Amino acid sequence: MSHNIVLLPGDGIGAEVIYAAKDVLEAISKKYNRTFQFSSYDIGGVAIDQHGTPLPDETVEACKQADAVLLGAVGGPKWDNNPSDLRPERGLLGIRKALDLYANLRPVKGFPKLLHASPLKEEIIQGSDLLIVRELTGGLYFGQPSERIDNGNAVVDTLSYTKREMERIIDKAFQSAALRNKHLTSVDKANVLESSKLWREIVEEKKSEYPDITVEHVLVDAAAMKLITNPTQFDVIVTENMFGDILSDEASVLTGSLGMLPSASLAEDGVGLYEPAHGSAPDIAGQGIANPVAMILSSAMMLRYSFDMNQEANEIEVAVESVLNQNYHTADLKNEHGTLVNTSEMTDLIVKAI
Amino acid sequence: MSHNIVLLPGDGIGAEVIYAAKDVLEAISKKYNRTFQFSSYDIGGVAIDQHGTPLPDETVEACKQADAVLLGAVGGPKWDNNPSDLRPERGLLGIRKALDLYANLRPVKGFPKLLHASPLKEEIIQGSDLLIVRELTGGLYFGQPSERIDNGNAVVDTLSYTKREMERIIDKAFQSAALRNKHLTSVDKANVLESSKLWREIVEEKKSEYPDITVEHVLVDAAAMKLITNPTQFDVIVTENMFGDILSDEASVLTGSLGMLPSASLAEDGVGLYEPAHGSAPDIAGQGIANPVAMILSSAMMLRYSFDMNQEANEIEVAVESVLNQNYHTADLKNEHGTLVNTSEMTDLIVKAI
Numbered sequence: 001m002s003h004n005i006v007l008l009p010g011d012g013i014g015a016e017v018i019y020a021a022k023d024v025l026e027a028i029s030k031k032y033n034r035t036f037q038f039s040s041y042d043i044g045g046v047a048i049d050q051h052g053t054p055l056p057d058e059t060v061e062a063c064k065q066a067d068a069v070l071l072g073a074v075g076g077p078k079w080d081n082n083p084s085d086l087r088p089e090r091g092l093l094g095i096r097k098a099l100d101l102y103a104n105l106r107p108v109k110g111f112p113k114l115l116h117a118s119p120l121k122e123e124i125i126q127g128s129d130l131l132i133v134r135e136l137t138g139g140l141y142f143g144q145p146s147e148r149i150d151n152g153n154a155v156v157d158t159l160s161y162t163k164r165e166m167e168r169i170i171d172k173a174f175q176s177a178a179l180r181n182k183h184l185t186s187v188d189k190a191n192v193l194e195s196s197k198l199w200r201e202i203v204e205e206k207k208s209e210y211p212d213i214t215v216e217h218v219l220v221d222a223a224a225m226k227l228i229t230n231p232t233q234f235d236v237i238v239t240e241n242m243f244g245d246i247l248s249d250e251a252s253v254l255t256g257s258l259g260m261l262p263s264a265s266l267a268e269d270g271v272g273l274y275e276p277a278h279g280s281a282p283d284i285a286g287q288g289i290a291n292p293v294a295m296i297l298s299s300a301m302m303l304r305y306s307f308d309m310n311q312e313a314n315e316i317e318v319a320v321e322s323v324l325n326q327n328y329h330t331a332d333l334k335n336e337h338g339t340l341v342n343t344s345e346m347t348d349l350i351v352k353a354i
Numbered sequence: 355m356s357h358n359i360v361l362l363p364g365d366g367i368g369a370e371v372i373y374a375a376k377d378v379l380e381a382i383s384k385k386y387n388r389t390f391q392f393s394s395y396d397i398g399g400v401a402i403d404q405h406g407t408p409l410p411d412e413t414v415e416a417c418k419q420a421d422a423v424l425l426g427a428v429g430g431p432k433w434d435n436n437p438s439d440l441r442p443e444r445g446l447l448g449i450r451k452a453l454d455l456y457a458n459l460r461p462v463k464g465f466p467k468l469l470h471a472s473p474l475k476e477e478i479i480q481g482s483d484l485l486i487v488r489e490l491t492g493g494l495y496f497g498q499p500s501e502r503i504d505n506g507n508a509v510v511d512t513l514s515y516t517k518r519e520m521e522r523i524i525d526k527a528f529q530s531a532a533l534r535n536k537h538l539t540s541v542d543k544a545n546v547l548e549s550s551k552l553w554r555e556i557v558e559e560k561k562s563e564y565p566d567i568t569v570e571h572v573l574v575d576a577a578a579m580k581l582i583t584n585p586t587q588f589d590v591i592v593t594e595n596m597f598g599d600i601l602s603d604e605a606s607v608l609t610g611s612l613g614m615l616p617s618a619s620l621a622e623d624g625v626g627l628y629e630p631a632h633g634s635a636p637d638i639a640g641q642g643i644a645n646p647v648a649m650i651l652s653s654a655m656m657l658r659y660s661f662d663m664n665q666e667a668n669e670i671e672v673a674v675e676s677v678l679n680q681n682y683h684t685a686d687l688k689n690e691h692g693t694l695v696n697t698s699e700m701t702d703l704i705v706k707a708i
């Protein structure tokens with residue numbers, strides 16, 4: 001049985017890190033006798049340049065046919081002044097919607113060897129290990145109307161959700177908590193927003209279906225504080241799209257390991273998409289110095305969630321950890337006592353450890 | 355000339371800290387021969403209990419007639435399950451709207467003596483001194499429709515702004531930057547939201563009116579990261595209501611001095627409202643141990659912004675700093691080498707220093 005993986009390198013460092021992940025997957029394929037087939041398609045800025053759209057139909061088609069999708073990153077200053085529908089980000093929003101990738105899972109866990117790079121004091125960040133479950137296809141980033149009104153003198157965006165959209169992401173979060181430390185923090189702004197009130201009601205309703213999970217409600221502004229003052233209090237955090245966007249980026253810098261953080265975006269039955277938590281980093285693109293670890297760990301998440309290859313996923317994670325434990329690091333991480341390596345050296349080290 | 359100050363103690367520790375601020379203002383009044391007249395009105399949970407509404411008409415009337423308003427805090431678990439229009443927060447949102455308090459200014463500055471309490475490493479937080487200018491009467495917290503639709507199977511909230519509402523807050527931010535370090539960071543989500551695109555256009559337009567201010571645009575998710583990784587890069591941050599809610603609370607914990615942070619909410623010509631950045635802290639309410647400093651510094655902001663009493667405002671700020679420098683601290687701040695004091699002791703120390 002062969003697994004068909006679509007690669008979407010995208011912009012900036014996207015291509016550099018995605019081909020690193022491919023090398024690692026090929027090492028896994030040899031060791032475990034698995035067949036992975038890769039094909040690459042355009043998305044984001046590069047797709048605008050090549051095809052005049054950030055999300056060509058053939059990219060969508062290929063992803064729909066695939067068993068899983070790996071995405072590098074999209075965006076860059078070159079396209080920053082484009083009109084809305086010709087912006088790289090539209091490609092990302094579009095593929096999420098087209099594949100109905102409603103659940104974005106972002107684990108945030110410090111690597112002991114890298115905690116020194118955290119902006120937080122070690123006693124605060126130590127032991128933190130959380131998973132943010134972000135709703136990815138609804139809310140303010142997709143609602144209509146989203147337009148100028150009143151002759152351009154006013155503007156409106158719309159935050160809308162169906163009950164069903166909330167239910168499925170909340171279920172996913174309960175299920176994720178069941179596989180972890182059985183604590184769920186639901187984040188909303190129920191003291192102000194009607195959408196948050198419905199959200200909170202659904203969380204309350206669902207509690208009885210998951211009796212072994214403890215549930216806590218935290219307002220989004222308080223959550224933004226607690227992530228910094230007490231990150232270890234969290235296990236699984238679930239929230240709607242925009243709050244999740246802000247909080248997951250906030251959380252991603254806590255451990256000092258942004259270049260290490262993977263993410264998975266999942267559909268109900270369909271194909272999953274895996275991408276690093278970091279962006280396209282145009283400032284270092286093309287130099288071969290990007291940290292490939294987040295992308296490589298994203299491919300481990302793919303093995304686990306899309307292909308049920310737990311052992312293979314663990315193998316990658318253990319290999320990464322062992323290389324880091326030998327004090328190898330890329331340029332994004334300062335470490336006086338370590339050995340600085342570039343993208344392909346880091347990748348080779350991980351491949352060798354497999 | 356007498357200055358008529360309305361006190362809105364509100365809930366939880368609100369009353370404790372507001373009467374502390376009143377004591378300090380009375381000390382100022384003696385020393386500088388100023389006449390302040392105080393009257394108290396209900397808002398929030400206490401108003402629900404007394405009047406059946408979180409914002410009685412007489413409170414609004416009194417505030418409109420006042421020269422300035424001091425607010426303690428609203429909210430508490432007692433009212434958490436009330437229907438929307440009988441929640442304490444409605445009182446706060448209502449008074450902001452009634453007084454057209456469109457500009458919320460929240461300075462975040464570490465006290466050297468307290469930086470040890472910061473969750474961030476000292477080398478990261480040291481020297482940070484920023485001002486968040488949050489739009490306070492528009493956006494998602496006020497837009498209509500905000501309701502269940504489709505027989506309760508879906509829900510919608512609305513983020514709406516007029517151009518004029520954006521212009522006035524952006525002007526306010528440029529003017530604030532002109533009085534500080536002349537750097538303005540505008541935060542939006544212009545890669546996705548139509549409202550943010552208009553926002554960014556207005557910032558770009560206004561740039562030429564303020565040629566000595568440098569302007570930078572940062573996406574809200576990136577801003578949530580940068581506040582933690584590099585807080586000293588900011589001077590003035592301007593953003594819309596909800597982003598400002600989240601980012602200002604995030605910023606408020608960076609220096610370890612949440613109990614020290616004041617805020618001002620200003621109208622175009624009318625009365626200003628001053629309140630601490632912290633909440634009603636129901637867990638410690640009634641014990642007389644709350645930190646009154648944020649409220650006291652809020653009253654200093656009142657003297658400066660509403661009454662043009664710069665010297666008097668400075669006097670309060672210097673007095674606070676000197677008491678902190680003597681290592682006095684309230685229970686919210688751990689300090690082994692310091693002297694623990696309660697609310698009234700802290701207040702007396704500040705009064706004596708004046």
Ligand SMILES: CC(C)[C@H](C(=O)O)[C@@H](O)C(=O)O
Nearest residue numbers: 089090092093245545546575
């Ligand atoms: C690029 C942008 C549209 C996207 C988002 O906000 O969803 C990104 O910030 C992310 O978090 O994946």
Ligand SMILES: CC(C)[C@H](C(=O)O)[C@@H](O)C(=O)O
Nearest residue numbers: 191192221443444446447599
């Ligand atoms: C109580 C709530 C409505 C309020 C807000 O979100 O505006 C508060 O969080 C604040 O920031 O002043």
